[in-house]
Amino acid sequence: MPRGLSGSGSAQYVVGVDVGSTAVKCHVYDLAAAVRGSGCRKANEAAKENNCCFGTVDTWLLYRLTKGSVFATDYSNASSTGVFEPFTKCWNPTLCNLLSIPMSIYPPVKDTSFNFGSSDSEIFGVPIPIMALVADQQSAMFGECCFHPGDVKLTMGTGGFWNVNTGGNLFASHKDLFTNVDETAKMARSIVDSQGVCFVPGFQISANDPYLCASFMGLKPTTTRNHLVRAILESVAFRNKQLFDIIVKKVHIPLHTVRADGGVSNNDFVMQMTSDLINKKIEKPSNTDMSSLGAAFLAGLASGLWTDKEQLKKLRQVETVFEPQKDMEEYKAAMDTWMQAVKCSLHW
Structure with a gap:
């Protein structure tokens, strides 16, 4: 959103930042050229020139209704960005620094019920006071008069939304399904098999079927949480087997010891x-985050900290070595059942 709040600047850039759980996407709208871009370079340049603002839809509407004289948002909308810290009630400077987003582009955050000014008289013929900005679910909760701690609102429209009035107590979201990967490994080993339950993961484009869906199959009245967990873990191993077989078939060179990393390797x-x-x-390895270590190794070689790859090999620390203990035939029936489940998930 262009600066020019005092009326001295002209509209130039609007930036939209989508902060997700795995990625941050930035889109720049060049109003002068009426062209939508797909990078943050223009936005960064505009921000340095104090000619760029960030906001959700409410911020944009308020800005347009007031002809650029008011740049603000409220707590409910700010909280939906993922960049606002509800515990301190301010934009998160640490996250912004990590994402290289300048703090200067964020709007002041006001109370939801607040006098934000008035719409420009040219829009509706007369100035109309703007007395509230609010996100949809919070607005619905207020409309339901959920004013007391313990009041609960359930909205079932485009989705199912539960909201609870927690009073003055803030609660962070904790994923308490499992505390660590060791717990799931113990659950899987606590039973002899998955009892015929199969989990088909979402293969995305690798299965050449955009309609393939993730699913559980073979559920029974006797199915327990442990069976579900084991089925999920087995699906990872079965998929590893599939991919390994493809590599063996396509890559005609001797394959040596496999080195695993990533969070699942802790299971x-x-x-x-x-x-x-x-x-x-x-x-x-003892450190399963190999991406960061690999980047450090490359930087170290370039800076002269290490002179060759042999030095890097000496830094490798192997924590555990897994060697084959069972014959493949012992898994054949379970894998055949899993493959059948995968076929049933095709073209869903």
Whole structure:
């Protein structure tokens, strides 16, 4: 959104930032050229020139209704951006620094019920006071008169939305399904098999079927939480087997010890089952975040901290080695059932 709040600047850029759980997307709208871009470079330049603002839809509407004289938002809309810190009631400077988003582009955050000014008289013929800005679910909750702690609102429209009035107590969201990956490994080992339950993950484009869906199959009255967990973990190992077989078929070179990393590599059940299925030794390093370590290694070589790759090899620390313990035939029936479940999920 262009600055020019005092009326001295002309409209030039509108920036929209989508902060998700796995990615941050930035779109720049060049009003002068009426062209939509797909990068943050223009926005960064405009921000440095104090000619760029950030806001949700309410901010944009308020800005337009007041002909650029008011730039603000409220707590309910600010909280939906993922950049606003509800505990301190301010924009999160740490997150903004990590994302390289200048703090100067954010609007002041006001109370939801507040005198934000008036619409420009040219729009409706007379100035109309703007006395509130509010996001949809918070507005519905207020409309339901959920004013007391413990009042609950359920909206079922475009989605299902539960909201609870917690009073003056703030509650952070905690994913309490499982505390760590070791817990799921223990759950999977607590039963002899998944009792015929299969989990089909979302393969995205790798299965060449855009309609393939993630699903559980084979559920029974006797199915427990442990069966579901084991089915999920087995699906990871089965998929590893599929991909390994493709590599063996396509890559005609001897394959050595497999080195695993990433969060799932901390799950001993998945690691051991994968080792059994591919009949290969798998090494798990003490540090499973190899992306950051690899970047550090490359930077170290470029800066002269290390002189060659042999020095880097000496820094490797293997925490666990998984060696095949079961024959592939012992998994054949379970994998055949899983493959059948995958076929049933095609063209959903």
